[in-house]
Amino acid sequence: MEYGIFQLIILSIFINNFVLARFLGLCPYMGVSKQLDSAVGMGLAVTFVMTLASLVTWLLYNFFLAPTYQSIFYVVFHTPIDKVPDLTFLRTIVFILVIAALVQFIEMYIQKVSPTLYKALGIYLPLITTNCAILGVAVLNIDMFFKDGLPLHNSFIHTLVQAFASGVGFTLVLILMAGIREKLELANVPKPFRGLPIAFIVAGLMSIAFLGFAGMNVE
């Protein structure tokens, strides 16, 4: 299935929303949604890291892991194309290491270059390494925009668009949830349901609302 850029954006933000439809990134969604400020910070940090991680993992997959004509084994070492190693099975290990290293670098870089930005995003960055949304979007891109180890048409652009739009979708529901939970603090919730249980039920209701977007025809 080939999507246009705009369709992909709508799909990633609303229809296949990262949290409410795909169930990725639930830990920050439940953990950091108690206040509006921190929700905005976390959303921005996740969007940023998601896009960057997708970029890096796509390059790695295309030029190193997958046996394509662009593989460095073919281009640089002149291995015959039928002998180029298929390293796609190393995907999980390579991706998680790259993401962990990348987050470290981003943290150090931001700390050095922009202390203000570091103050806003800094504390969320270490939390992001083990956030399944980041590895999730990287794996999802590979699953969607590669077929049998070969990149589909416009694979690179689509990867970046999907990563960025998924991050926006994540930020959107995180902010909505934070708004609801700030009000919920004042509500008279039955005692056993205070805290996490009622947050899950609110998330369920939000998910029902987002289900409405599935009726949109994007074809």
Next chain:
Amino acid sequence: MASLNDLTKGILKENPVFRLALGLCPTLAVSTSINNAIGMGVAVIFVLVSSNTIVSLLMKLFQKTLSEEGLKSINKIRIPIFIVVIASFVTIVEMVMSAYFPALSESLGIFIPLIVVNCIILGRAEGFASKNPVFASILDGLGMGLGFTIALTAIAFARELLGSGHLLGVNILGSGYQPVLLMILPPGAFLVIGLYLGGLNWLESRKK
């Protein structure tokens, strides 16, 4: 010394899903049917037990062979070491599953590679296996894995029963039952786990 407590604490008292709220993403995503839930549970048990074993052995090896200086520097990079160990076992699960259980592998989808970032596994490696002997670590992994599987199956039970009227392909509620489609769709997962957590809290408060 290893004791029965290492095994049983993960099942009820420190249940990773219901008590500690860890590993939520796979819990909600793959609990559409009992079949998927058990498949995921077995995969997590395998990874958890193997990584706990290796981490515990590795730490013992470091303590026996390295000087104090070396131990200090190893301590700084222990999390990346744990992640590599876990990722290797996840890759094994990924390959075995797609070779022998293609249908299950298809329906679990990206949640198999995502076992790597399941906080239960890294949490047990860091919090238990790195400080405890091998046998206790194996029991701990088994217990936590079973606790995860039980929680997953409990959620899947409610969702599959109400959402389709079937359990494991057997019709339970009769042909006149109108399935609540919502339960199989994403909102059902949030609602079921919210109600379970609330119910558990209520039971606990009554016991006191």
